[in-house]
Amino acid sequence: MLTRLRAGLKTAFLGTVTATAACARTSVETLARPEGMRRYLLAQPGRRLPGKRPLVIVLHGAGASAEQVMGQAFPPSPLSVWLEIAEREGLLVIAPDAGAGGWSDCFASKEKVEKKDDVALLSALIDKAVAEYDADAERVYLIGVSRGGHLTYRAAVEIPHKLAAFSTIVSGMPPPHAAPAPTAPLPALFFGCTADPLMPYRGGKYFYMLGFLDPISSIDDSVRTWRELAGLSDEPRVQQIPHRHEWDWTRVTRYMWGDAADGLQVGLYKIENGGHAEPSPSRRYPSLISKLAGAQNADLEVAEAAWEFFREKRAALAAREAAFTSACPALP
Template sequence: PSKTPCSKRPLVIALHGTGATAEQLFGMAFPPSPLSVWLEIAERDDVVVVAADAGEDGWSDCFASDARVAKQDDVAFISAIIDHAIAEHEADPERVYVMGVSRGGLLAYRIAAEIPHKLAAFSAVLACMPPPERVRMPSKPLSALIIGATADPLMPYTGGKYFYALRFLDQVSSIEDSARFWCELAGLTETSAVSELAHRHDWDKTRVVLYLWGGDPTKLQVGLYKIIDGGHAEPSIAQRYPSWINKLVGQQNADLEVAEAAWTFFKDKCRAAQGHYVAA
């Protein structure tokens, strides 16, 4: 943010997907990502926002082998960014959030599993968790916002693996099982609150339903945005992908501003309320 801070500020780390970059995520390369709306949020609400860049080799995400992680440990990378932002940019260690899209979402799951004590909440967009037998699963509860699309041609909403994915993607759990995992870890066993978002445009054939477990936004919560008939494109009202991208990856919903939805979920949550406080 351009203004001088009067107190510690929330920190959001945004993680791009395969084929994208930090510049593209921040709207500085084509096509601008819906996550570039975080820049508006940063200025409006005094939030420090970092776009991390995977580089040419991509993220060492939750499917990465031990050998790959030994060469490129992206959890250590994100942990170092958090420490730097706290030391140099007035970031509040109690209010650190991670949001990842696609492969960036797979890394967000790994970050939530390995350094939950550094986070207040996380969000995985268009990304499914690995099956329980595939990796070491998280053991600490954490507030999680998961966004999935039922017609996603890359990340199967119902889990498994598309035949055409070949070696580019492993078997995954379903989006709903991914949300259910974090609910069970947090002890959120009650029935979710369900609401359907208002529909804005007749030309938009997708719909959005929000499932929310946990009634207190200051405590552990799990949210699931289900984008019915949506594809592998982050939902956005303001940042629309070109039509040729929709033809490749499916429809982009226009009822939900994904960065604003994440900020609404994040902003009342602090690290101490997640149940595993560690002093900075």
């Protein structure tokens, strides 16, 4: 009885972590920038595979940190599974800190960007990883959650030549009038939750968010922007993700446009009844947080799904395919 009580209290207040594999080691690093020293966590696998190493940059949400998103601070983050993937697959993972004032994302004013340009930070981190950590410049992947997703969108618009693919989680694009539109196609993967109480799946803004968030485009419109830019057919391949638990009332459907895993693809994991939370069976948010943020799906490991999408993507291949698509647009 006491054991069950302790387990219940832990689930309610601390959440749960079920790690089943070795994790890459992390170190705290700094990079000098015009705004001052910037901190980031660097994860490197314990063994070296032949050749250069893919690089995944993970961007935390508002109010979080590099430590939180890498599983070293409360609450447990599903994106910390990247440390297991890094050790298993020989990846480099970098998680920068937003620092004071949060990210200068796609909604940031010109004045804020001039004071702290976080896309320039990402570009500098990529250059440093290529020069000093043996990262593969053609295999750089960017993934962001919530406001980290908003910075991901800005980077995909401004430095697409440095990215092989990107992914956003519970984060809609800015409306067309609010930020520059993308002009270069990129492979893109979206995770959207239909019952998100912070960033509406259908776009806009909830009245109770007051001045804390800007209105966003819907997840479907965000997907459509990148799909149409890539010249992909509007008919996706659809897959229902197997359901694991009776107590989990969320459901996941995967939509994928584009057939080539090593080419231009746009994907969407649509999580019915899911809240503002990354899906994961192994990193579960405290139930008290879920009461506020909404249900967390347990059918899908978000980092593993993103890695499956990223794995074969190459910047050079994506650029060549994008050039061909521009010259030979898809037939209606």
